[in-house]
Amino acid sequence: MTASETQTELTYHRLRADILNGNLQPGSALQFAQLRETYAASMGVLREALTRLTAEGLATSRAQQGFRVVEVSLKDLNDLTNVRVLIETAALREAVAYGELDWESDIVSAYHRMTRTEKHINGDENTVTDDWAQAHQVFHFALLSAAPNTRLIAIADGLRASAELYRRWSMPYETVKRDVDAEHQELMELALARQSNEACDALARHLSFTRELIVKGTESARQ
């Protein structure tokens, strides 16, 4: 193996991707025998990858009962959204206060890349390409990256992984014709204009949008 990436990291990334894109369904059991075939990895490697995913909040484990994909729920989505608003607005406020030219350039660059990346697989509006998801993450990371408080940024990044899980869930409900690009553009412009309060409001709305969609979607489905 010539790559610098260790076997465990490779398996970790592949498992992580399969959880995030729904290939492994929330709540389903992650059994070693089965995973071993799929990923051609030894038990030790799988075990370590799963431990990392558990710590990240994408899987759960109970002693002697193995691992499962984490469950999703409306309650957790609500909690998650509230925490993300709290953390990300705090980080954005710092970034707007301390960001310099590098920060501005990174945001513009990330925005450009995101808007020029093919968003849907074969035009199917219920899907998102890996490339776009990646570019989206980079854009949001760039927005906060100038915040001096690295702990804040690390927590925001960690929560973004969980949020990805729900984004997938919300896609079928995006009947409202949400204009995500416009939200991102507004966010970028307010940040670059150093309008702290307005930018934070826009970010809060942006983060809350997914929750609103799912809540409304499941409510109408229940009737």
Next chain:
Amino acid sequence: MTASETQTELTYHRLRADILNGNLQPGSALQFAQLRETYAASMGVLREALTRLTAEGLATSRAQQGFRVVEVSLKDLNDLTNVRVLIETAALREAVAYGELDWESDIVSAYHRMTRTEKHINGDENTVTDDWAQAHQVFHFALLSAAPNTRLIAIADGLRASAELYRRWSMPYETVKRDVDAEHQELMELALARQSNEACDALARHLSFTRELIVKGTESARQ
């Protein structure tokens, strides 16, 4: 092995305790051969325990270069303190708003236990007993436990582990005769009186105290 605790968990807890109480110094290498003797554990078990500690922020790892105890720094202490104030006050505000009789009773009980627990080992003011550290954690957990947002509580708990690392560092500087018990009592009374703003202020001051001590201590040492 008859215990319900799995081998990995046992080793994880022992390693964690040794990092927190300074038995393993910040920045020092955690080598397998050495750890294997100390903890009488296999490589796989150690590897998993270390992976969990890394995810928790108490250790670091680089591919092919093993694990180390996490480094401490003034910058990180500052970041950590700011995030903790942000998170814990948000959680406390929720707890004060939603807490019921169970919550009140738990706080009173935890406070009582903490104040009746021997604090120092052999009266040495530079040390803290494991029992007191445990009771202290339980008290702070009880304060926030009524917050409906479980994500918020989980993050607060996670950060408390890192904070423990710095508490140890600050002990030699506690020359100011800090009255921790009084701080805790004030905190408890304000929370039970449902005085949200005042309680959050008291909590912010309480969390920031450790930072002030270390900053002042290292400044005067540098002169």
Next chain:
DNA sequence: TGTCAGAATATTTTCGATATTTTCTGAATT
């Protein structure tokens, strides 16, 4: 004196066989 290649050493990573625990199945008992 400083630099560099290559051997020697030390450390980490990976693997599958074995031990332990949980879950399943079905017959016996109340």
Next chain:
DNA sequence: AATTCAGAAAATATCGAAAATATTCTGACA
């Protein structure tokens, strides 16, 4: 019909040796 229990089956947890990779040491060359 419901419960209990033992044995079988399936899954997870544990271990230490072997492979892969980094680090250190050595001595020749500039």
